[in-house]
Amino acid sequence: MAWQGLATEFLQVPAVTRTYTAACVLTTAAVQLELLSPFQLYFNPHLVFRKFQVWRLVTNFLFFGPLGFSFFFNMLFVFRYCRMLEEGSFRGRRADFVFMFLFGGVLMILLGLLGSLFFLGQALTAMLVYVWSRRSPRVRVNFFGLLTFQAPFLPWALMGFSMLLGNSILVDLLGIAVGHVYYFLEDVFPDQPGGKRLLLTPGFLKLLLDAPPEDPNYLPLPEEQPGPQQP
Template sequence: MAQQLRQEYLLIPPVTRTYLTACAITTLAVELQLVTPFQLYFNPYLIFEKYQVWRVFTSFLFFGGLGFNLLFNMIFTYRYCRMLEENSFAGRTADFVFMLCFGGFFTVICAMFVNLLFLGHALTTMLVYVWSRRNPFVRMNFFGLLPFSAPYLPWVLVGFSLLLGNSVVVDLIGIAVGHVYFFLEDVFPNQPGGMRLLKTPRILKVLFDPPEEQTVELSPEDRPGGFEWGGDR
């Protein structure tokens, strides 16, 4: 059983696996009272005045204590983060990391104006939005009751938050950030006069993407027997 779980865990693509593991470790640390949510939440004053820079990152790793909210966010993060990494960004890990950095950066900017404490839910909503726009013909249903196509999924989640009495500000920020990314990456470059404004930094390419295989062209005198081996005869 343990071996099977380990194999399933290792089958999760690396970026999704790393993020989910960090979220799980953070939640476990809070439950064991090794840290408290007060040490993790997003606070611009403490970040810029007290230099508690870790809060920029930990605010994305804590979805709350054990309960429905944690389960809901972890499932959605696992599902849509994994599908994006395995499909839209297959073989482009650096581009996927850049998308997450883009989403995280603009979520932090928004959080400075609307007083958000934890930002992971907004990032999850962004992932859901980007996936839904890139898979417009996928048919879905909500708890087997409400059928709809994928582009409506983020708005269904907004409605679900309203039903639960939760604030929809976090969902709307995730949708807004996701739409900006989708527009700049998928829409604007394909418009007349458009161009690609988002470019993955080279440092991310070096860190996350394997080096491209280079084909060495041999001169005729270097080829065995001097022949064009494998060429048309």
């Protein structure tokens, strides 16, 4: 019964958050069970572009290391802030949310080439936290009961805690930088004199992921009354 309750609750989580979290957990479980090796998942431009192992462009965002405190810490932040974005500023805009993932992922891979970074899931987490924090500047955050501060300080607190866990500070800085680029292009630049939206979600994503808009001129048919029906 407990498992059924957890499954029911998980299915109520928005689709993008549910899909990404499940993919991360299943990938880590497969590595833990030795069905996959991290060497099959990490980003390697030579293997991607010369050997056509294109799945590495995705799998490097799904593996956060072996099961342990660091993994659960990352999953907590992925699930919480991905869900808060999807249920908040991206509510009813699933295509735009997926496009944010795609934009961030592509930019991280391009910048990651400069730093020889092999796994970028932590950077994507930092990006999600950064975008949420800039869109919720007045929210006060309690950081594991230790510190309380305004939301814009959260990415830096997360980076400091991640460093204490032995993770590379470069990965978090990459995520914060990409998050700032997205936030500036999406939320700041369009409101500047002469500014405009540069990040336009492709139409095919909207067709695939968003519900079609309702026609404001549509008038529903009157409800049928019980009784003899005309052929």
